[in-house]
Amino acid sequence: MLKLIKYLKSKEWWEVGFCLIFVVVQVWLDLKLPDYMSEITRLVQTPGSELNEILNVGFYMIICALGSLASAIIVGFFAARVAASFSQTVRGTLFNKVESLSMTEINQFSTSSLITRSTNDITQIQMFITMALQLAVKAPIMAVWAIIKISGKGFEWSIATGVTVAVLMILVMVITIFVIPKFKKMQILTDNLTRITRENLTGLRVVRAYNAEDFQSEKFEVANTELTDNTLFTNRAMSLMMPVINISMSVLTLSIYWIGANLINAAQATEKLGLFSNMVVFSSYSVQVIMSFMMLVVIFIMYPRASVSTKRINEVLDTVPTIVDGDLTEGLDNVKGEVTFKNVTFKYPDAEEYILKNINFTVKQGETVAFIGSTGSGKSTLINLVPRFFDVTEGEVLVDGVNVKDYKQESLFNKIGYVPQKAVLFKGTIRSNVAYGDNGKDIKYTDMEVKKAIEIAQSKDFVEQMDGQYDALVAQGGSNVSGGQKQRISIARAICREPEIYIFDDSFSALDYKTDKILRSELKEQTKGVTSMIVAQRIGTIIDADQIVVLDEGEVVGKGTHRELLKSCDVYREIAMSQLSEEELQ
């Protein structure tokens, strides 16, 4: 928890200070009340006391009670403010940290766990801070102050209070032993529930199409029941506390009065009034002592869950990204749009098997290199090494003659227009999805550029037919456009960036042959001098490429043009024969 405290801003420290001042004021006022009560008791018992005197003390009592109430409201207000703005800071820091992590770390944590950590875990800490600021400071001050006030007022009463505290402590310890492990488990169970909910919602169409609702419901039910049982156990255990505290306080008050009655009975007539007044005061203060202990217990019980949440957040914040930024912003002079793979070998972190083995090729400015091979042969893995989604295990990937590891990531990304295998659209408009991000040129994309990119990506027709045209709304994940339209907007986004190198990871697969062909020829025509790296399953998509690299189980088994490979590479010929007619093969 201490590690996270550094995220408190100076303004929040001031607010914490205010909180503490008003907690002290509140405790002081609370502990003043029994004094006034004792005074009233004394006045009532003393013959000849004026009613005015009693009303006067009563008035002070009301002022104290109202002052205590006002202090409590102020403390609550500042505590909530500090906790909320602290959570906001931590949430923002966590979000930025997650953005800086590489795919390796994101996969290690899992997306659903990162979501829970950024939401539920932070809420746990927020709740803890709100309570801690109100109770953790108040309880010890109140306990010590109350003990000082009652010390020396009666040995027997002190024993009774001590016994009650001891009994409560034993009970709390027993409950805590059972409850704390359950509190610790809560966050992991919440992770699990988030994962299943997310999986179900993102795969809803498949779930429905395969009549798998029952199967999904069962999975959800198991996770839900586990979390509910866990929560019920802790809540039931905690709900035992309040009645026990109430009974203890009532028994303690009764004991104090019973002891007091015996003491008064045995005392001289002159001492009776003093004893009676002490008894009234003692019963009030002893209740305050017990209340203070119980406040500490509440904090003590909330702490494990908040502590687990803190640990989970710190785990993310302390993660050092495996992809480290280099210093360079530019490649070699006079080299632009060139990509070289030098003896590249790669295996995924924690995996045993090498996915790519000794890959070598160079693609020059303006050339198109295509990658083809059976599924799982490593095509996507290969091109993901260019924008450093993963780092090579051995060898080098050079962009413009410089190792990608030596670039500032931002500068490297500015050179690249990446279109993923699964098109990603964000909630917004067509325009906001195309004019997306920053290409390092410090100028905003103009309407002309957006329209041109959309036109090259063969999207003009359908975009202009949409309601609102370029400002037509795009739903989250692009659920209101077709798969092919999504791919084309995604391609337009890359074109709008005006990069040096295009990376198309099977990005034409949802387009019909005709659109695919027109799009590629337009792209070649309109973006001359830009290098393209294309992963494709269709020979038709890559037939005109300057260089085709054929992959088989992570190895390059053929390199050359379509014609050359038809003659020299069995794997390529096999793929070609399965897709093209005899005529096209000639």
Ligand SMILES: Nc1ncnc2c1ncn2[C@@H]1O[C@H](COP(=O)(O)OP(=O)(O)OP(=O)(O)O)[C@@H](O)[C@H]1O
């Ligand atoms: N994040 C990952 N962690 C571990 N292994 C992975 C990961 N991503 C892919 N793989 C493995 O790497 C191999 C190559 O996958 P890759 O996606 O590069 O193939 P591909 O040739 O692009 O296939 P496809 O044409 O089906 O998209 C596969 O065996 C896959 O299981």
